[in-house]
Amino acid sequence: MNRFEVLSDILEQRYSCRAFRPDPVPRAQIEAMFGMAQRTASWCNAQPWQVALLSGDALERFRSGLVEMAEQGRSEPHIDFPASYEGVYAERRRECGLALYQSVGIARDDTERRREQHMDNFRLFGAPHVAVISTARSLGTYGAVDCGGYVSNLLNAATSLGIATIPQAAPARYGHYVADAIGLSGDRLIVCVVSFGYADTSHPVNGFRTSRAGVPSVVSFLD
Numbered sequence: 001m002n003r004f005e006v007l008s009d010i011l012e013q014r015y016s017c018r019a020f021r022p023d024p025v026p027r028a029q030i031e032a033m034f035g036m037a038q039r040t041a042s043w044c045n046a047q048p049w050q051v052a053l054l055s056g057d058a059l060e061r062f063r064s065g066l067v068e069m070a071e072q073g074r075s076e077p078h079i080d081f082p083a084s085y086e087g088v089y090a091e092r093r094r095e096c097g098l099a100l101y102q103s104v105g106i107a108r109d110d111t112e113r114r115r116e117q118h119m120d121n122f123r124l125f126g127a128p129h130v131a132v133i134s135t136a137r138s139l140g141t142y143g144a145v146d147c148g149g150y151v152s153n154l155l156n157a158a159t160s161l162g163i164a165t166i167p168q169a170a171p172a173r174y175g176h177y178v179a180d181a182i183g184l185s186g187d188r189l190i191v192c193v194v195s196f197g198y199a200d201t202s203h204p205v206n207g208f209r210t211s212r213a214g215v216p217s218v219v220s221f222l223d
Helices: 003-013 027-037 056-072 088-103 111-119 137-160 170-182
Strands: 050-055 129-136 164-168 188-197
Touching: 003 137, 027 050, 027 137, 050 056, 056 111, 056 129, 056 170, 088 111, 129 137, 129 170, 137 164, 137 188, 164 170, 170 188
Parallel strands: none
Antiparallel strands: 050 129, 129 188, 164 188
16 A cells, blocks of 8 residues: 555544453553654644553552542533534534444433443543643643644554554543642643553444544635
8 A cells, every 4th residue: 555545544444442451552562652643743843742641550540530520520621621512513523422322222311321421431441541641831722732633643653553542531621630640730731631552342332433524514625
């Protein structure tokens, strides 16, 4: 395959994994995927991202505390979440949610099972590794934008190595807890986490895929 075909294949293969095997990823592969992500472009080459990578006992403590925070429900994100999803954004969000629940056989009116599925976000889907991504507070929106590019490249790098991933905003709802757990200084903001490992391919939740809008709906050609 040529380079275009290789990249296209990686983009087609990547998906958000919601059930992981417990097997850890070898350190050499972890370093390789993060090394690839370091090639991400950023405003003025600022490279504002910093990563706290949790595994083993540190991750289990973090996971347990995160579930406790979610059960208490005291949301405190460092970066404001969307005020609302409207129009096509609401439609896409709804489509994703319905596909998720259908994949695991959860009925629309089964509120208890829907809640349990939602809590999997804070159990980090059983992933053996979690990367907490932060940005420099002083760089504002553009620092967060740079971190988005970094996360995207990290996901694709992982996919190229056979490593499954899911970028998660839900844990960032508890930004102060996350910051305290990793000893983050006050001049940094939690952007998101990326849970990763090897996919449990036998779990039905890993069988569904989200759709993508076509080029004509997002690109306006002005000649």
